[in-house]
Amino acid sequence: MSFLAACNSEDSARMDGNASLQFVIRSADGSAMTRGVEDLDDDGTVTDEEIIVDGRRMYRLAIFLLDGNNVVSTAVLEEDDPRFDAGNTEAVVSFDNLDYSRTYRMYAVANYGNYGALAGNLADVNQSNVTSGLKVTASSDNICNSGTPYPLTLVKEISLMPGANTVSGELVRTYARIRINVRNQSSFNDLYITKLGFPAKFTQRSADIFVEGGTADVSPLVTSGGAITPFEANCVIPKFGDAGNVSEKTIFDTYLLESTGGEYKYTIGLKYEGGTEETYVVNSTAISSTSNIEDGGMYVIYNTNARKYLYANSNSNRVGAGDSYLSNNELNHNYVWKLKRTSNNSYTIESMGATGYFMQSSGVSSSYVPLTVNPGSNDYFKASTSGSNIRFQSTRSNYYMAVNGTSVYGNNSTSSSNQRRYNFNLYKVEKKQVVSDITHEETIPIRIIDKNTGEASPLTAIRRNDFIEILVNVTYNEKTGDVDFEVSEWNRVDGEVTFD
16 A cells, blocks of 8 residues: 555644545546557447447546544535536545544545446445455456446545645556557568467456456467457458558557556567478489480489489588488578580589588599589590490599499499499479468567666566557568568556545
8 A cells, every 4th residue: 555645735734633625536537548549349330338348437436534444424426416527537536524533544446347338347335344355347358348338446545634625536447458560561462460469367257446456367269259359360461562552550459457567578470471482303204214314404303213313411511312302391592503514415413402522532432422512624424325324434433423332423333233323314393483482480579678777588487457559560581581560669658546
């Protein structure tokens, strides 16, 4: 509880112990909660019900003045009470015959019970239950329904002076608000928001109307019909720069109860349709004749005897043989080779995954085929057709490239068993532009700018009267295929109660 000293307006203090109190109480209209957002359902009309739900005017007010645990004075104002101002945003209530030697505790509750067709979340408050731990509760979707008035409260200790005293204060909402906007910063295409979610511990189901705090234990349902703006999967945000289009949209907006100790982050998924990406595919038709080798063409090289594919081992700077050119269902570029014609049917064979070319040193027979970064004038391989196979013979050593198991080496044996190891087929690797959706999902912590230091840090609590406004800027780089998020840090405007 905060201690409140009233202002005394009497020139001479009464000596009989009597004092009076005039209390000026305001609705929550002055806080940051409603920054520029009055029309909750965006229908172009600000209704009285929307103003009530947002806590900006009072339709019922009860004030209880306690001395210790005893209620010594009560004031209950209905909507048409003359003690309200014309807009029901302020009330002036007086209490007489108070003892200035005592310290009083004041409880104020506004907007309980029903308002027309709206059923208030707090049914009733009176002098018998005001100190009994009254609570507000969230809906079964763990949000505060946008069609339900939630109470505004204030509790303070007041010290009086002899004579007439005047005190003013502002009510506090028993709830907070969070809104997430997404801006499409890309002119590439329309942006689809496919997913939005919060952790299991983000808010709470119930809270004391006077005692702030409470541990987060539930997650708000983003698709709840009770939200101000429920999340709709695959909602569209037009691409940036289109005439007449607004490339920013509120994807979720709701009231919710305060909490501490939660996981204050959210997960967002998105999609850009019709993205173009460059990919490589292997043609399934085997090439078994040198007449079908394209100068500068890219191929996977398959040994038909060992049933292995050649690959560049960048760690050992050697050529190896493996069972598949796929890695995680994608083409492993270490298995891709470019054949560049030098003369007649002689080629350099360059790895597309590692840095290096085939090189067959003179005298090497059964060890390995190394890779070289700078091939010499004799580091070529003459291709020849042998039946339904292609053979590669080093112009340096005259040895044929051979495969035995997983070993790739040079051999010049004329025995039939060795010559079978010289046999290869090629499979053409083709570059294609594939049109596909670009999808991305990311979990983003909510960060807040410290008003004293100006530095951003992770949010540790959601407080009453907080209006957490999040703007996510999404960009897509067509050259790299990267999706980037830039989140505007949230600057908390202090929603604490102020007194004059």
